[in-house]
Amino acid sequence: MNVLDITGVTKVYNPDTVPVHALRGVDLEVSAGEFTAIVGPSGSGKTTLLNLIGGLDRPTAGQIRINGIDLATLSANKLIDFRRDHIGFVFQSYNLIPVLTARENAEFVMLLQKRPRAEREARVTQLLREVGLEDRMDYRPTQLSGGQQQRVAVVRALAPRPRFILADEPTANLDSVSTANLLDIMARLNREEGVTFLFSTHDQRVIDRARRVVRLEDGQIVSDEVFDR
Amino acid sequence: MRTLVVLAWRNIWRNKRRTWITAASIFFAVLLSTLMVSIQKGAWDRMEESVVNYYFGYVQIHGRGYWEDRSIDRAFAETDSLRRLVEEIPGVETTVPRLESFALAAHGERTLGVMAVGIDPEREHAMTRLRERLVQGSYFEDDEEAVLVAEGMAERLDIQAGDTLVLLSQGYHGVNAAGKYVVKGLIHFGSPELNRLMVYLPLPVAQYFYGADGLITSIALKVTEKDDVPQILATLQQRLDTTRYEVMDWHQMMPELVEARAVDTAGNYLMLLILYLIVSFGIFGTILMMTAERTYEFGVLVAIGMRRLQLSVEVWLEVLFIALLGTLLGFLASFPLVYYFHRHPIDLSGSPEMAETYAQFGFEPVFPAAFEPMVFLGQAIVVFIITSVLALYPFWKIGRLQPVTAMRH
């Protein structure tokens, strides 16, 4: 079964004043375990699409189903819980809560889910070790580099074992070494944990690592290619 | 919830300076208002106490209509059954019979309108500690042809213990009353008004003077607990023949006092209201900044699955912590201060002008602060309510927060 089914999704911002057609009829299917990049020039609708998939915003028309559940049927509060339990988010920057340590940030979603302490600690310690942050667990975000912060954000997203992780330009603010490093980690976690990754980017080095590349232009999918890597 | 508390606590230290400034404004408000309320309450309590304990008592029984016209013609006999009936009521410690009326007092060339009261020396002492308030001379016996004169009055009449005082009055049913009495002692009254007005005679002597053999005009009640007064009053209304007697508590006997206190207290509250209004604006400013500068962060939190209610509670806790900090520090500072003024009353009697002003209202210009947990608790409640009301703003703001919009900041 697909983890994600999108049919005929359009998104119009400011329909009553200056309408902006950010998405014009997008159809997309994503199955479990994919490592997929959404690419396209600035303003093509990448962020808009990811926000709709993540239930952060509602489409103007069309249907988005995650694991067969139509997001439109969920109330606002149910949607928040749904995000918490099924979707991991990594944003471009400032993902972390400044007053919490790396470990506390990484545990945060599991904490919201009221998972037992022992389970949280074991899971987060293991993941932070995997991303090479075992000696930074008690640091605050301001004491971490941008790349380290993004790694913590990935761990936070991954820790509660969501259906998939949405990452909107996760490397946009990183240098090339940190970018390569983060992608290595994401690819490895994708393989080892079997979690689906869906990320947007316009960085060619990132695009080259994706196993599927969906290209958006002007709110429409113009190409959809699968690579064997 | 633990998470929210930890988050809130750490968040308030993100901007230490702002937290301290906000807490300081609450600190000063709490300090100022606990001090103000304690001193005001203390002053009035002291005044009521001095008026009640030095003479009136919390409850009195009169012949019906007496308080209205103060006529000695409404005198009645204190029979054994009447006394027993009253003293049997729980909470009544003793009863004090009196025969009071107005008289003209003269010494040498000087004369003065006074209140000449017949008392049972022992029973009177049991309630008002009269013997201990002697400042000169000695206490009198039951049947001595002698008087005790209030200090202020002695000064005006230029009279001393051992001198002779002449009293003239109209007695029971209009008989002429006149007598010459040795001044046995001078007594001090807390209330300057009473201090100027009172002359005591032994009850039988006064009854003879007024021609009211065996009669009294009032019975004052010594009550163990002030809080029992309404209950005692109700019982008396029930058991006494109200066509013959009237029963009054000190509120009814001294409505001016009650009213003056209410007016003064209202004025005080108005000042506190203004004070807290100013402080509220300060706190609100802090809340506005706090929510505005963290819009993006709030967006992230709601996006990754934090409920809006949880987030709102977290922000409310932040405001509450700052308020708590200010309130606790305020208590820490005001406790010793209030206690100091409790033990060392503010004494304005050194300033004759102030003393005179307060004398007009019938009390000594000495203000011990009340040292009562209720005053502090009241402040804590006020601060709690203010912060909770102000925290409605972040509740409202976060309730409408859309992560996508918030994160475009």
Ligand SMILES: Nc1ncnc2c1ncn2[C@@H]1O[C@H](COP(=O)(O)OP(=O)(O)OP(=O)(O)O)[C@@H](O)[C@H]1O
């Ligand atoms: N909240 C909004 N209100 C109005 N218009 C918006 C809003 N969000 C996005 N848009 C517009 O919708 C279009 C698509 O924007 P979107 O952010 O999805 O593009 P993007 O592909 O993510 O671009 P970038 O690579 O610059 O991040 C753009 O024209 C943008 O200006």
Ligand SMILES: [Mg+2]
């Ligand atoms: Mg974008």
